Structure formats: C-alpha cells, structure tokens
Amino acid sequence: MTHPTRTYWLEHAWLDHHVEPGVVVEVGDGRVTAVRTDTPTPPPGAETLRGLTLPGLANAHSHAFHRALRGTVQVGSGTFWTWREVMYSVADRLTPETYHALARAVYAEMALAGVTAVGEFHYLHHAPGGTPYADPNAMGEALLDAAAEAGVRITLLDTAYLSSGFGQPPNRHQLRFSDGSADAWAERCSVLKDRDHARIGAAIHSVRAVPAGQLATVARWAEERRAPLHVHLSEQTAENDACREAHGCTPTRLLADHGVLGPRTTGVHNTHLTDEDIALLGGSGTGTCMCPTTERDLADGIGPAAALQKAGSPLCLGSDSHAVIDLLEEARAMELDERLRTRTRGHWTAAALLRAASADGHAALGWEGAGSIEPGALADLTTIALDSVRTAGPLPRLGAETAVFAATAADVRHTIVGGRQVVRDGAHTLVPDVPQALARAVEALRA
Secondary structure (H helix, E strand, O other): OOOOOEEEEEEEEEEOOEEEEEEEEEEEOOEEEEEEOOOOOOOOOOEEEEEEEEEOEEEEEEOHHHHHHOOOOOOOOOOHHHHHHHHHHHHOOOOHHHHHHHHHHHHHHHHHOOEEEEEEEEOOOOOOOOOOOOOOOHHHHHHHHHHHHHOOEEEEEEEEOOOOEOOEOOOOOHHHOOOOOHHHHHHHHOOOOOEOOEEEEEEEOOOOOOOHHHHHHHHHHHHHHOOOEEEEEOOOHHHHHHHHHHHOOOHHHHHHHOOOOOOOEEEEEOOOOOHHHHHHHHHHOOEEEEOHHHHHHOOOOOOOHHHHHHHOOOEEEOOEOOOOOOHHHHHHHHHHHHHHHHOOOOOOOHHHHHHHHOHHHHHHOOOOOOOOOOOOOEOOEEEEOOOOOOOOOOOHHHHHHHHHHOOOHHHEEEEEEOOEEEEEOOEEOOOOOHHHHHHHHHHHHHO
C-alpha cells in the first residue's frame, strides 16, 4: 500500500462530534499530518472532496464468501440452520483462486460503500475433506492479497473451528475448517504475519465449535500477541440450550470461565443473553459487534445492544453475510431495531452511531489511531454526498444525522485509505468494474 503526500480540502468534515465547513487535511506517510479549519475555498493544489467527509468506516465482521449467497437464499421459509446448509454448498466449491477473485470484488464493493478496514472472520482453511494445501495458509493469503488489491485494510481473524457441536466431530462440510486441535490451529496461523495493510487476529468460531478445554489455547495465542480475538456468541437460542445441557451454563459464562473475555475480545451478535451475561461482557470490557442486516435476514433476533453498551461493552458494526454491504444502514438499523424492541426512540445519537461504525470498529480490529480526523490518525476518509435524492435538504450542520438516518452506501463519493484515493467520484480506482468482477466471481462458483 503506497502512502502519497497530498492535501485534501473537505467541503464539510465530521470533527470531534460536530460538522465543520471548509477543512484542509494534509497527509504524509499514510497519516494525517495537519488539519486546518476555517478554509472556505480549496487552497492551490488541494484535491476537493465535496459533501460530508467522515473517518473511514470499519466493517468489523465479514464472511467474504457469503456474498455469493445474495439473492439466492431469500425465497421460501426456513431458519438459520437451513440457510447454513446452502452456505456450506458454496464453501465446498471454493479454491484459493476463486476465493481470491470473490474476496477482491467483495472488498472493492466495501470500498465503494466507504469501508476502509474489514475484519474477515476466516475459517475456510483447507481443501475439501480437510487436506491442507501445500501452503497451509493459502486461503488466508488469498484474502490478504484480495484486500491489498481492493485497496482496503484487513484484519484476518483466523478462526479455530474444531467440532460440529458439543462433543461432536466436524461434519463433512466442516472438515476443511478444522485443524484438528487448538494447538494445531495455533501452529498454522502463527506463520501468518502482519503487514502494512493487514493485521492478524484470532477467532473462536463459537462455543459449539471449539471444545471448552481448548478455548484457553486460542485466548492465550491472542493474548501473547496482543491481537484482537472475536467469537460468535449466542446468535441462536439452540446454541444456548445445547451449552447449558453440555456445561450447565450459558456460552458467555463458559467463555468467562476459560479466560476468553476481555478488552481485546469482541463477541459477535450477542443476541440471546441473560442479565448475568450482559454484566460479564460489560464488566470485562468485552466488545459487541452487531450485524443488524444479517441478524434480521437470518431471523436471529434483536440483541440487547443498548444494555450492553450501558454495562460497558463498546459497540461496533459488521455486514457479516453481506445480504447488504452498507455500514450506514447497519448503524441506523441498530437504533431502529431498538426502537421496535422498546417502542421508544433516541437510544443513540448520530455521533454515537458513527463512532460504532468507525473508531470503535477499528479498535475492535486492532487498528490503533484510526477512526478520527486529527493529526497522527490514519489518513482513512469517507465522503458522503449531501446533494443526492436521499441527502438533499437538511442543513449541512446536521450532516451526521443525514449520513446515519438518510444516506446509503450509494451516496459514498470518495474513499481514501492511507492517503490514497481508492474510490473517486463513486468509481473504484483499482478495480475498474466492480459489478462485473462480482458477477464473474459468483458465476465461477455456480459453474
């Protein structure tokens, strides 16, 4: 990832919880070197970003290959578990080459939606049947390369996935997910290294997929490296019921008892929680990644996001299965879902929702110094049009409210990563035809 020295003039910028008109941002070595306000016109040589510029958005939970399911799993009835069988059929057909092509297109779609960093929850490790590739990390390396080519940052959350359920071996689909043991998982993913555009983190797929006695191994690996650790948590009531039957406690309590919770850990979904679960997560500083568009698509339920944040759990957002790739929609959906659940309005300000979509998402992915527009911060920016049919009308000083409650990904005009303009005037500068790239990649999996 190159780091140009550039000057940008922002027509409007979201600075420290308010909108400021006429802002100059100077960039060097991938970071913001200076911010000057009260600049009503662009200075000579500056690149103009018209609209409202926000810190880059962080998509904290992604399964890139699920994008191939969009539009194909919306017909008929069913549950998460029937959807999962269709998902497995796609996973069975992926190779490092086809996964690279699909992920490159998906990450390019994210850039078009203003996403500058993605957390890839990666468990598709081996060939079908579980045979390792010649490079045991071929699938992970394909994702890292895809992100670089799409111009976005990535945290590869290499995922331990060892069983199909409590005390059950992997099923035939899951054999390619499993390393056999947490120690073997740790040995394989220890070969992966951070790089300029990438961080290596860890994930526990779920308490049903990693035996209790091996949870600490994954947690210790992340702790030793001070790396982020993510885990699917209580997405389904069936998982909670099975955990109580196997261990006599909730999944959250099981994770707490094995040292998994803590400030570098993020629970994904956190949907079906008890009051004790919420207190454990908040008291330990464990984060929560809500994925509202996927949670509603899969009929998972509405998680207690407001109660979790009040208890001390920082909130971030992800597009998960990519039924929609739109972090602005995820942000407003969290508020609107809470309105439906409680029948009251105003649980989060627009500023708080933007923080969940940017700074707190980057923190959950291990990208320090991201999610703000200030000297020293990563020069990752997203510009939202204020003159589209969705955003025209409100006063510019209400730009945060307009971005969260009116704009969509279609209103993203510019995306800058490390000072480089990855999206300019709504077009990707590195992947020329993103829709065609997506169509080709998905079609290759159907062939």
